[in-house]
Amino acid sequence: MAKAFGFDEDELKMLLVAVRQMRRTFAAARKTAPEPQPAVDAFARLYDDLYEKLLEMAGPLPATVEDVMEK
Numbered sequence: 001m002a003k004a005f006g007f008d009e010d011e012l013k014m015l016l017v018a019v020r021q022m023r024r025t026f027a028a029a030r031k032t033a034p035e036p037q038p039a040v041d042a043f044a045r046l047y048d049d050l051y052e053k054l055l056e057m058a059g060p061l062p063a064t065v066e067d068v069m070e071k
Contacts, residue, residue, distance in 0.1 A: 005057070012058050019051045 007015070026044035033040065 007057075009058075012054065016051070016054050016058065019047055019054060023047045023051060 023044065026040060026047060029040050030037065030044065
């Protein structure tokens, strides 16, 4: 599926890592916010959805890759 969009496997993995890092950034911001931040929550959901779509595009990943990506 990724090739249909012009990505090779390495590029797709790099996108997954970048999106995962943004998800961590938003998670940290949500933890330290003194009050609820609807805009941050909205962007966090967008990145969560994008991450799931990219994982779907990547197809089954070896367990070692998934373990590394989730850390």
